[in-house]
Amino acid sequence: MIDREQVLHVAQLARLELSEDELERMAHELSGVLDHIERIGELDLDEVAPTSHVVEVENALREDKPRPPLPREVALAAAPLVLQDGFAVPSPQA
């Protein structure tokens, strides 16, 4: 149902590195699950509206009032690498 190429493409979208072994296994396992899932294809759902929320609430809006932000040392506390008071990462353009 889903081949190795598709698995690679999806892994790239999801930013997951998969080993050659994992690729094969993933293709096999996902195919099995998708086979099961595709049974919903049998239902006639043309006239049915999609449900995103089961709660019937609207306009859960917030008043535009500022609250004190986190102290910087707290914001950065769990950062793997801090440089110049910011979260350091390998440059995207590199």
Added chain:
Amino acid sequence: MSDPIALSAAEAASRVHAGALDPAELFDAYQSRAAADELNAFTWVAEEPPTATAAMAEGPLGGVPLAVKDLFCTRGVPSQAGSRILQGYEPPYTATAVERLEQAGAPLLGKTNQDEFAMGSSNENSGYGPVLNPWDRGRVPGGSSGGSAAAVAAGLAPWALGTDTGGSIRQPASLCGIVGLKPTYGAVSRYGMIAFASSLDQAGPLTRNVTDAALILGQMVGPRDRCDSTSLEFPESIELPTATRLDGAAIGVPEELSGEGIEDGVLRAFEETLHIAERLGATVKRCRLPHAPHALSAYYVLAPAEASSNLARYDGVRYGLREEAETLLEMYTRTRRDGFGAEVKRRIMLGTYALSSGYYEAYYGRAQRVRTKIVEDFRAAFEDFDLVACPTSPTVAFELGARTGDPLAMYMSDVLTVPMSLAGVPALSLPNGMSDGLPTGFQLAGPPFSENRLLDVAFALEQAIDFDAVPARA
């Protein structure tokens, strides 16, 4: 004085209120048990009670300590959601649900083990090792709130907080022989709960009995949380249940959820409980939830899709694990390769695929429409019945490793709990017997905000069933 561990949470609270039990002593008794945990139920245990124990004792929860599933953010305390990618992560804030319970007088006893990001039905997907079932240490406690369920069942905690996305409170409660309640979606704030699938996740209690569940739930619901847009004000207060009879109660038994694929022992216990209900005055009739057979399929599209997005934030930039690499892309892919376990990767892949260009309508769109049909099915059933009933889990606790090689078989563990999750209705699992020396669970579900009714009916059944089996306490 009698052993405080033998008391239910509600009993302990009322003794503390009466001045007959020292809350610090109560905390110590549980703390030493939790610290000596042999089930791997805890990932962190408090060293001492919070300094405010005396003040807490005056709250409605009487200073009775609380075990909290790892995925609730607790300020300054490891909150890892069972994942290696969050190893050692200490959030700067506390989840609303935990905060409300602390304010109501329940000090934090410890954080409990779970399937990674709540993805699993056996607790074998934890990044911190599996939890063992206190009834049989060769078996799973269920999941994903397996640590919470095992801790309560083994008397390592008086009560615990769990979360339920497709059955993650009810199924481990069933497999561990305790009470588990998934409230109406939106009744308990999700703020500070590390997300699995946002439109399904709901926090709830795991307790030794129905009264304890009512007592703690009453402090979790209430006014809506302004930090959670999907949170709702609970329309009434939660009362401690008192019913002894079920006269006038109409209970529907969905055909689709009470036959095929269910173990004999589980079915037998279920039928017996239905007879008890009738004896107490309830009318029990077959009913239909025609789209329930498709619920699992819809669930395994919607939940992984939301999860694939919710878990995108674990990228090694701001917190958690990071694998250094020369390029940003490699930093991302290696961090996520090493930080996530196999099941989490599988669901991220499944969800990413279901949302990807060209597949959205066939998977996500269709699953959302199935969800509509399931909501309608429940609505129709509740026009004729007060509650619906079915077993919680098709099987009793299975052996460690029995389903790890077959994802689909593992997913089938949720087949009886997922429909209620999709419909957002409250559902409760009540221990109702034993099969092969292991507990079985009886599931009751009602319309949105029918928690009081659910608790009342469960209480009456609980008294009549008189389930008094307790796993050997270490």
Added chain:
Amino acid sequence: MSDGAATSPNDGLDGFEPVIGLEIHVQLSTATKMFCSCPLSFGEPPNTYTCPVCLGLPGSLPVVNARAIHFGLMIGLALECELAPRSSFHRKNYFYPDLPKGYQISQYDEPLCRGGRLGEVRIHRAHLEEDAAKLVHVGTSGRIHGSDVSVVDFNRGGTPLVEIVTEPDLHDPVRAREWLELLRTTLRQLGVSDVNMEEGSLRCDANVSIRLGGSVALGTKTELKNMNSFRFLERGIRAELARQAELLRAGEPVVQETLHFDPQTGKLSALRSKEEAHDYRYFPEPDLVPIQIDEDMVAAARAQLPELPAARVERYESEFGLTAASARHLAFRVELGAYFEAALAELARAGDGHGGVDAAPVQIDPAVAQQLANWISGELVRRLGEEDPADSRVAPAQLARLVALISQRAITAGAGRQVLDRMVQQGGDPEGIVETEGLGAIASGDEALAGVVAAAIEAHQGAAEKIKAGNAKAMGPIIGYVMRETKGRADGAEVSRLVRAQLGLEN
């Protein structure tokens, strides 16, 4: 309205017609961010304005800022859009270090506003979303394998944005620039944004294609990213149009791509895309509930709409009789329009509008209004540049009285310019400056003036001969002499009358 410029902006396109659409991101000037209660940041030290929500910490949840919705509705009304009765948010999924959750919360199939118009340009849609954080390249660091390092500052992350997408209704780079200026003024009038391109609170991308003149089908378009000034927008589009025309002339196809314009070199380069695969996997944001726009919300937004530039242009033309160019100039610079109206009010109050003190409402003589407009957008702006005249030493009432002095011929225009110099530099009343500087107009019939004219003719005999021979243009040097001698206080018409009289010509 690019009033018959000498060279058309589309010269050199060989009859290809440019088709330009704009995508504008506007930072809203709310007090807090789009989905959390952090204050908006204006250059604070990095990572000092963050919270669990805008850092994307585990377990945090977004909540919509009510004022962002309100501002969105105001923009929708100002752009004559259809306001959605129901609006919702989606997640746009992609990985980038400036995007803390791995998705941007944006609007997709249910935007707040659809289908509007500003001037001659149709609006396709306007929707709300959150801004990304700031990613700064800091060079190499030994700490990450010696590779290039960037640093993320989340202060800006989560700032409310309105994205406005136009239809491809623009057909030359100058108009694109002018239209964006109109949009900026409109948004500034609304008070919903600082709309500053240099500071990034107004950002514009352009979709550019060309087609054979008269053809209906659209050519392949390219996207020009983030040109951070009005000038660069115009230059960037111009450069891209030239590039596309050259490709087509050479028989090569235009490739759909995203381009970056470098204002230093004038060159366009292809940008590497954020997500090579461009599969954003949009799905409804499960952490937010839909927004139901009710009549009260629309009424509240409508109640706060000021007069918008387009309406103001019309009013200046119909009510005060200003020329179209003048009306536009004043209306598109909000502060000039405000100054103009304050000055007009003073003219009316003083009864100097040639309408009489007791006439109510006072009719302003269109000629006076036009003169006032000219003095504001000409002489005053020449002296103040970009400065808001309300912040200058010249009060609107004082400028109004200065213009009144000129229109009543109490002083000449030349003297008026000298008075204005003084007012701008030192402040003060025009009447007082005229008095102390002795700049009052020389009255006609003044003996001294006749003497100065005689001296001027004496000094320019050649010019006098030419005038007598019928060459009126030769009058210049003689008038210039008189003006110098009288410090500009003499009335030009009176001087030329005296010259002709003294030369024995008929007036």
